[in-house]
Amino acid sequence: MHLFNAIPSSALCASLASFVWIGVLAEPGRFSLIEKLLLVVLVAASAALFWKRFGVVLDKILKSRKEPAFRLFPLGRRVWDFFLEVLCQAKVIRERPLPGLAHAFVFWSFLAFALVTLNHMAVGLGIGFLDPAGAFGRLYFWFAGAFAVACAVSIAGLFVRRFFVRPIWLSRPAVPGHEVSYESGIIAGLIFLLMATYLASFWVSDGSVAARVLWWTHTLSLLVFLPLVPHTKHLHLILSPFTIFLSRGGFSQIPALVGDEDFGLVTGKDITQLVSLQVYSCVECGRCTEHCPAANTGKLLNPKEIVLGVRSYLNDLGPTAEELLLGKYNSQEAAFQCTTCGACEFQCPVGIEHLPIIVGLRRGAVNTGAWEDSHGTKLFLAMERNSNALGMSAIERDKFVQKQELPIFDGSQEYCLWLGCMGGYDPKGREIISSFVEVMRYLGTSYGVMRKEKCTGDPARRLGNDLVFQQLAESNLEAMGQQKVKKIISICPHCVRTIQEDWKEFGTPPEIEHHSEFLARHQAQLPHNNTGEKIVYHDPCYLGRYRNVYDEPRSVISAAGTLVEAERSRERSFCCGAGGGLAFLGEETGQRVSSVRAQELVATGATTIGAACPFCNTMFRDALAAGGDNSPRLLDIAQIAAMQLPKPAAKPTA
Amino acid sequence: MSQASSVLVFLEIKNREISRISWEATAAAHALADGLGLPVDIAVVANPNNPLLATIHGKAPRKVYAIDDPLLHAYTSEGYSEAYRQLIEHAKPAYVVLPHTYQVRDFAPKLATKFGQVLIGDVTGIEASAGTTPTFVRQLLQGKLNASYRHAGTGPCFLSVQAGAFRADEAEGGTTIVEAFRPKLDASQIRTLPGEPFRASAQTVDLNSASILVSVGRGIKEEANLPIVQELATALGAELAASRPICDNGWLPMERQVGSSGQTVAPKVYIAVGISGAIQHLVGMKGSQCIVAINKDENAPIFEVADYGIVGDLFEIVPALTAAVRKAKG
């Protein structure tokens, strides 16, 4: 190359000796025509290489099925999410503070360098527009310089973390050759080089050979970086702002099926544009897997691999392929180990919505009969025949209602108390109902229970059986409409979620709230007897992450004792293992999720575990039973509230 | 009803014996016949010289028909229904009584159709008095409802009797008149080729010989919990039995199953542990002299037929019972 031929070694030494703090960004001297041409050619080549891959990805995304029922407006939420998550890097920092901050600095540097880079290229063509010696130029280049320092330090730190500390979440242990991401090392190197060459430019003289060397190094780094972006997970640089902006919003938004041929994510043809966009945005950071209860207890399921499996499918076969998604690229077994706790979707910093993907894959298997599982079949048959997940006779529920003398809802009462499958048939669930009824009686609340209830369909919905779910939802909506049900209270977060959100697909559900919200609202009217006992509260997935209800149950507990938090609480609460229909699917491989969580709760030293979901309650009951006599007692917040009522009949059981 | 009218009861030979349910059907036939003032004839597929025919339980019948033909040595529905049809044509009974066994369920509807009749099956009660049409009670909706039926029109009335619904009479002495009946059968009439009966497992368990049975149902929850009940059985010197789901799961062999698709037992004491009492099970054990039920649900149907019941957690009660039994036995 012309440049290097022009520099004999002595001149190079002289140049290096000229690294002295000057404080003003040095620019190379005028470029010859050949250099300018070279620059243009290199830029074109880089852009072409970039497009060669990026175009393919963009094509795959655009050729995917259109997202049904997608509404761009209202824009408010989208703009806010974009501001918070993209610009402020909120989730990135909050959920992994130190590495997150480091990443944020790298990202902000990119933004800060916008003008720098533009000017850098312009200088090469002789049309630089920022004068390094001018007032604005000085200020701006120093500003960018500060970011460059932060970025260089950050990227070096991240490099050390990835290659020396080696947190397992960053790797893909199941994929050979992917234990460490070497491409990330290269990208890190390039970024470091970019920052180093920029900063070094403050130490050389304007127009010097050193400046020119730095300039070309910087430029080449950029031009190598650009085509690497679409070939690596750094595609997120371009895609993730769109991904976050265009996300479905809400949490675990399962899209409605469209038409007679839609059965969920069966083959490539079913992958929508949003799903394609999301899987191509994956940074492989592993935050999803880090918080996954299945992945943490030795199961096959790894949310990151689910996403990347879909991506591999798209890379190899494309969005119109007819091969099954649950086959070579994604394991059916893994897909059915998901408790739908949502920790993955909650953690994702680039806006990937894992739950619609996993449930979509399940739908594809269940709605087409491809899922053959004896427990699953038994569950579906029980829901078909008995309209409840437990396969119990409705007469059993009637007997309970009669024995407890629960008033029947006739349209005149304010609230409809929804028992649900657990409240109606499970002994523990019934105790929760009884306790809550005591509280309502004390308050003089006007309520009734429906004469006949059918399961809300939650297990069917999460497992992907749309036939059963539709039948139950429509039947229930009709019954509630006829009986003029306006407001519902439920003790089960699954029922609350399913009725409020998932039933919308088939009609307009009545208002519904969880009993913790009711109790919190009435705290002032209820008697309190604070024993000071240590009570640890477990946030149910479907109440916490799904519904953002964290404080209401805590207010009930704080009134009765000293609230203690588990190590993982609130948005990071660790699942009990029952969700996603898994409570009905028989034994799990690896460690039991419920045992792990129970141990964590016991380790707080609390003497009572406060629950707010009958499923969590039943899972912990079995896990604690294994622990022996010193186990803390397990109470629902309704029971805790009832305990403080002035009736001697209130008897909590462990 | 003509003077030649009678009640004809068909017996079944099983395990080289005339089965207990056959004698129960005979007792039912007598109850019917006495009410209507009719004689009772007995019929059985056997060689006329079969010594079993010498010991008849209950009042002496008018006649015992021994239906004999080489084509009947192995049971086939075609062979039996044709042979029985010929006998009925010959004897012209007004009522044909059968025990409600798997075999009878297999051929009796076919037999009845040949006469343009319909079998009144699985009868649990008979009301018969002179001058009125008898009514027969059977169960509907898996035992949740009873229904009374009446026979209409001319032609023989076919009925089959539920196991345990009637108490078999004791064997009475006296000679019986055995008449050989040789049906005219042709091999071409028999299109099914039966194989040799076989047991699923090699071990033979005879629940019928035990005077106490401890039976376990779904309440036991897991196979690993079976020893709790096993210990009780051992302490009592009892045999272990089970309801169908336990055997379907493979936790106990099929031959320990009590119920409509398992064995019908009538021990001195039947202890049902964690069994709800679904009709298919009740049918197999309600003939027991004393029924004890242990179940946590006080509304479980088993309590309807139990003599003694304990409502509670079997995981607490069964060990306590085992200890109490051991203590009592010294």
Next chain:
Amino acid sequence: MKIIVAIKQVPERDARIRIDSAAKWIDLQDVEFMLNESDAYALEEALLLKEAHGGEVIVVSAGPERVGQTIREALAKGADRAIHIESPDEMALASYDALGVAKLLAAAIEDENADLILTGLQSDDLGLGQTGVIMAELLGLPHASLILKIEKTDKGIKVLRELEDGWFQHLELPTPALLTIQSGNTKLRYATLMGIKKAKTKEVRRVTVAELLSDEPAIKIGEPVVLLEKVMLPNKQRTTQILGGTPTEAAAALVEKLQFEVRAL
């Protein structure tokens, strides 16, 4: 193989039992209906045979309009087409005895010349367990009951039959034949969304009882020979002594009873 499965729609297992005003049946208000349990197994056997040997599975059912729902379910699970013998109202079929109903079913399927006809062992409501066997006699077919497994052979079929007390038996029969199927032996499949969507396009031939009788003058359904007079709730047969107290107390009380009252210890 052309296989016909006769199915029945019965009241759900835990329907509230209230006797209707005529005292001849239960009050059907608010009662939901479902496919008879052993018929579900019969259908499953038929579908397994079709999957193994090819052919067609046809379901036939008699009853009022509501039976259509159960027929659709059967089509959703994989049956190819259906025949619905429509009775005009809820109680119309009740006036037929088992022979009458069997005649209707036999008349509706006679011309199909199926290789195999399957029925459930017995219905969950009336529990007669005879319809299949009567149909076999009417159609002149060999039959076998309480069947757990069916295998196709060169000469016909080989079946596994359940006997009492844990015994079993194999049976060989020529086809065409009729089998009544026992519950519990195979894993049932669940109805899928895909199945229900496909069911929309499958043929359901509707024929009323009147049309059937006029089309087939050979079948003469006479007066019923067995009449249901009335239904009643069962009486409790014995008084039950509930032994209370703690488990230890109850156990001691029971042992005492067994020793001195029952004299079994």
